Amino acid sequence: MARTVVATAYGQPSDVVEVREIPSPVPEAGQVVVDVRASALNPIDVKTVAGVMGSDPAKLPIHIGFEAAGVVSAVGDGAVNSTGTPIVVGDEVVVYRAVGGLSSEILATGSAVHPKPAGLSFDVGAGLLLVGVTAADTIATAGVSDTDTVLIHGGAGAVGAITTQLAIAKGAKVIATAAERNHDFLRDLGAIPVTYGDGLLDRVRAAAPDGVSAAIDTVGTDEAVDVSTALVGDRARIVSIAAFGRGGDVTLVDGSTEQSRANRARAIGQLLDDAAAGRLVLDVAKIFDLDDAATALTELATAHPRGKFILHP
Numbered sequence: 257m258a259r260t261v262v263a264t265a266y267g268q269p270s271d272v273v274e275v276r277e278i279p280s281p282v283p284e285a286g287q288v289v290v291d292v293r294a295s296a297l298n299p300i301d302v303k304t305v306a307g308v309m310g311s312d313p314a315k316l317p318i319h320i321g322f323e324a325a326g327v328v329s330a331v332g333d334g335a336v337n338s339t340g341t342p343i344v345v346g347d348e349v350v351v352y353r354a355v356g357g358l359s360s361e362i363l364a365t366g367s368a369v370h371p372k373p374a375g376l377s378f379d380v381g382a383g384l385l386l387v388g389v390t391a392a393d394t395i396a397t398a399g400v401s402d403t404d405t406v407l408i409h410g411g412a413g414a415v416g417a418i419t420t421q422l423a424i425a426k427g428a429k430v431i432a433t434a435a436e437r438n439h440d441f442l443r444d445l446g447a448i449p450v451t452y453g454d455g456l457l458d459r460v461r462a463a464a465p466d467g468v469s470a471a472i473d474t475v476g477t478d479e480a481v482d483v484s485t486a487l488v489g490d491r492a493r494i495v496s497i498a499a500f501g502r503g504g505d506v507t508l509v510d511g512s513t514e515q516s517r518a519n520r521a522r523a524i525g526q527l528l529d530d531a532a533a534g535r536l537v538l539d540v541a542k543i544f545d546l547d548d549a550a551t552a553l554t555e556l557a558t559a560h561p562r563g564k565f566i567l568h569p
């Protein structure tokens with residue numbers, strides 16, 4: 257038997273999220289079963305349970321979780337991984353996008369199965385790719401290069417911290433917004449931290465006297481969009497992953513266009529290699545037991561953890 261986290265209705269995690277026992281999955285052709293060592297939570301899981309992403313009763317119960325890492329325990333005919341290599345039992349892998357990633361065992365199609373580099377922990381592997389491909393997509397869409405000064409809103413968040421590192425690796429100067437407690441973290445990454453809130457525009461201007469050439473918003477507030485549009489003339493270079501009500505002012509990316517999907521797919525191997533080699537850092541904020549998924553979802557809804565919430569089955 258396997259254990260999996262489901263939402264039986266839309267609402268508060270404490271009311272609707274439970275762990276169920278289900279028969280262990282069996283792979284069909286092209287699929288594998290992964291014995292999960294770690295799964296990761298993302299804000300989209302919180303929004304899915306709350307019904308923000310849609311509240312169709314026909315979709316219940318919802319199997320939660322978009323990413324996991326573990327060891328292949330069964331292989332269907334002809335299953336190959338994302339690099340085209342045949343998958344064998346015992347392979348250590350990262351699964352993204354997973355369906356029902358918060359489970360002790362998951363079924364995955366080979367194209368969503370990526371080889372886990374030996375130097376990468378299961379925890380970081382589980383939490384890296386959703387935020388990593390999103391960050392890489394923003395960098396590619398904004399066309400960040402070494403001639404840029406980039407403003408990153410939410411630079412210490414899970415997506416923001418990867419975006420900050422990727423922009424710095426491109427040679428850009430980075431101004432990143434964050435709460436005061438995260439400023440040292442951002443300085444260590446090589447960014448100039450500024451506190452968000454009233455007066456943000458003036459603080460960014462002071463930090464970037466020669467101007468800002470691109471902005472990446474991982475927060476979605478009107479403040480983030482308004483400050484970005486005041487500083488960057490070219491809307492194509494103001495990229496947001498969260499300001500879905502401000503599509504007229506920013507370029508939204510969410511993996512729904514062919515270009516966005518291509519940016520994301522292209523980034524996966526490099527993200528895994530860079531994290532394994534220590535060139536890219538992903539903080540694990542907290543580890544929960546799979547049985548405590550409702551608590552983890554509740555905490556993620558209110559906390560600004562610097563890094564990922566990871567669950568162990």
Ligand SMILES: NC(=O)c1ccc[n+]([C@@H]2O[C@H](COP(=O)([O-])OP(=O)(O)OC[C@H]3O[C@@H](n4cnc5c(N)ncnc54)[C@H](OP(=O)(O)O)[C@@H]3O)[C@@H](O)[C@H]2O)c1
Pocket residue numbers: 298299300386387390409410411412413414415416433434435436438452453474475476477496497498509510511559560561562563
């Ligand atoms: N479009 C996509 O493809 C896509 C993909 C992934 C995520 N997302 C969305 O992107 C958002 C961020 O995801 P995440 O995983 O990075 O979340 P996260 O780790 O919780 O980070 C969010 C960051 O926002 C900052 N923040 C909170 N309130 C703020 C405010 N009023 N002004 C400025 N910054 C504020 C926090 O900074 P401090 O901690 O410094 O306060 C926090 O670090 C979520 O809405 C998520 O659903 C979209």
